[in-house]
Amino acid sequence: MSGPGSMFRHAMVAVAFAIGTMGVAAQTLLPGEAAKPGDRDTGGVRPPTEKLEHGRIVFVQSSCHFCHGTDLTQAQMGAADLMHDQLVGMDVDGNLIGVIAKAGLPNLQTSMPSFSELTPQQISDLAAYVHYLRQVGRYKEAMAYTKPGDAAAGKVFFEGDGGCAKCHSTADRKSVAIAGKAKMLMPAGAVPKEDLTPSAGAVAHQHLLETATVTQWQDVATYMGTLQ
Amino acid sequence: MLAGIGRRGFCKGLAAMPLAVRGMLADPMAAMVPGLPPTMGGLHFGVETFSFHDVQQGDAEAVPSIIRYMTMAGIPECEIMSGHIEPYPSAMTGWWVQTRKAPGFAEMREAARQWRLTVPMDYYVKIRKQFEDAGLRIYYYNINFNETFTDAERDRSFEAAKALGAEAISSSTVLSEAQRLVPFVERHKYHVAMHNHNNPVDPDQFASPASFEKALAMSPWFQCTLDTGHFTAGNNDAVAFLKQHHERITNVHLRDRKRNNGPNRPFGHGDTPLKEILLTIRDNKWPVRCYIEYEYGSFRPSVDEVKACMQYCREVLA
Numbered sequence: 351m352s353g354p355g356s357m358f359r360h361a362m363v364a365v366a367f368a369i370g371t372m373g374v375a376a377q378t379l380l381p382g383e384a385a386k387p388g389d390r391d392t393g394g395v396r397p398p399t400e401k402l403e404h405g406r407i408v409f410v411q412s413s414c415h416f417c418h419g420t421d422l423t424q425a426q427m428g429a430a431d432l433m434h435d436q437l438v439g440m441d442v443d444g445n446l447i448g449v450i451a452k453a454g455l456p457n458l459q460t461s462m463p464s465f466s467e468l469t470p471q472q473i474s475d476l477a478a479y480v481h482y483l484r485q486v487g488r489y490k491e492a493m494a495y496t497k498p499g500d501a502a503a504g505k506v507f508f509e510g511d512g513g514c515a516k517c518h519s520t521a522d523r524k525s526v527a528i529a530g531k532a533k534m535l536m537p538a539g540a541v542p543k544e545d546l547t548p549s550a551g552a553v554a555h556q557h558l559l560e561t562a563t564v565t566q567w568q569d570v571a572t573y574m575g576t577l578q
Numbered sequence: 579m580l581a582g583i584g585r586r587g588f589c590k591g592l593a594a595m596p597l598a599v600r601g602m603l604a605d606p607m608a609a610m611v612p613g614l615p616p617t618m619g620g621l622h623f624g625v626e627t628f629s630f631h632d633v634q635q636g637d638a639e640a641v642p643s644i645i646r647y648m649t650m651a652g653i654p655e656c657e658i659m660s661g662h663i664e665p666y667p668s669a670m671t672g673w674w675v676q677t678r679k680a681p682g683f684a685e686m687r688e689a690a691r692q693w694r695l696t697v698p699m700d701y702y703v704k705i706r707k708q709f710e711d712a713g714l715r716i717y718y719y720n721i722n723f724n725e726t727f728t729d730a731e732r733d734r735s736f737e738a739a740k741a742l743g744a745e746a747i748s749s750s751t752v753l754s755e756a757q758r759l760v761p762f763v764e765r766h767k768y769h770v771a772m773h774n775h776n777n778p779v780d781p782d783q784f785a786s787p788a789s790f791e792k793a794l795a796m797s798p799w800f801q802c803t804l805d806t807g808h809f810t811a812g813n814n815d816a817v818a819f820l821k822q823h824h825e826r827i828t829n830v831h832l833r834d835r836k837r838n839n840g841p842n843r844p845f846g847h848g849d850t851p852l853k854e855i856l857l858t859i860r861d862n863k864w865p866v867r868c869y870i871e872y873e874y875g876s877f878r879p880s881v882d883e884v885k886a887c888m889q890y891c892r893e894v895l896a
Binding site: 416 | 631632673674675676677775776777778779780783811835836838839840841842873874875876877878879880
């Protein structure tokens with residue numbers, strides 16, 4: 351069946367593929383999904399890399415999860431929603447998260463304690479783990495959307511703030527059906543290097559996953575649907 | 579009427595009497611818990627049910643889970659959170675101001691209010707019986723009064739506490755709400771113990787000795803639930819406060835935090851003078867009850883950490 355709804359669904363699959371292959375889904379077990387015995391404890395699910403596991407240890411032993419939620423959902427006690435907080439989206443390697451964690455927020459109704467004893471390495475690992483949880487959660491949120499968005503707004507975002515057009519060419523996609531799709535979804539520079547260093551494309555998608563709103567994803571997907 | 583003491587004088591005297599002593603006089607349950615020893619090292623230990631973080635608020639299975647965990651940890655009495663016995667919306671109506679900004683809060687708040695105003699008191703009596711059948715005791719009802727409560731709700735909360743068999747209400751609240759509660763504690767002749775945090779800038783909050791003293795001056799029915807960890811994190815001296823106000827402290831929350839708004843730590847690893855607190859209460863034979871509040875990070879189930887907290891106290895008192 352074709353039509354706007356069908357095109358939107360196809361586009362969402364393409365977006366999911368793009369994010370997943372270069373960003374989150376390839377590296378993770380989603381919280382609560384397919385956890386093997388031993389992978390889950392009261393601090394959540396064991397993440398896929400040593401750095402992230404170190405970050406999880408800092409996260410749990412600092413009792414971040416009591417207020418911010420084990421997987422950043424179910425934030426309690428008036429704590430910041432780290433899944434959607436803009437400041438977390440702007441953080442790079444703990445440069446903002448670390449400042450707040452070390453200083454604490456004593457003036458809140460129930461104060462956030464000061465974790466002044468955290469080392470730079472612990473801050474870096476903690477931030478990596480928070481970003482990881484955030485990307486996993488936001489990926490699920492984006493993929494849960496099923497309604498078409500605003501194609502015109504999606505085009506503006508694609509070519510503007512989203513930065514999509516820096517790597518992806520809509521012209522290629524239009525000109526050659528199969529090869530064009532492949533070229534659009536996997537442009538030059540998207541393939542991870544042999545040492546598994548994230549590609550520039552992966553880094554860009556992960557950043558976008560943390561900063562773009564669900565509505566913006568929805569609009570981009572709808573715009574891509576119009577390129578069929 | 580007792581010779582030489584008028585009704586008003588008797589009530590005032592009753593209010594001033596240390597709560598634990600009054601409880602034992604009034605209710606033989608306070609002194610007996612089949613299966614579990616009522617004291618450890620001469621002190622009455624309990625647990626704030628918030629410690630059981632893996633028990634979901636509003637979950638119908640919360641009470642059986644708490645009973646199981648208390649039995650596993652060998653703790654005969656508790657301060658039960660309202661969120662553990664009320665349906666889910668009530669969790670949004672308590673202490674945290676931030677939750678009042680959540681979408682749909684007004685509807686959830688009204689649902690919680692209607693539930694409180696209409697639930698039969700037998701609901702609470704049945705919960706009390708569940709604990710009693712397991713040889714356990716609800717000693718305090720923790721409900722966090724605030725300006726969103728109507729007078730009818732405040733009244734109902736006192737009735738609920740009594741139906742649960744609690745000796746007092748423990749409340750994370752603020753001074754302005756304490757003022758509103760004065761006629762309620764006087765009318766119900768029932769203690770409310772103020773629980774502190776460590777906010778250093780909000781003069782309405784309980785965080786310092788002076789803030790507690792303001793409430794204690796409002797009514798003899800007001801008492802303190804001294805959270806020793808928050809008090810220490812706020813750079814206050816919990817032992818000095820105990821020595822000065824032990825007659826108005828119904829229970830202490832035992833937790834170990836670092837000073838200067840530092841984090842929670844496993845018992846013995848923070849700056850809270852837990853050892854001195856426990857020994858001071860024991861050696862002076864003050865009827866101040868000691869309640870574990872586990873809130874440091876761990877990968878183990880909460881009941882295991884509560885047991886570890888109890889073991890620390892056991893070794894201190896050995």
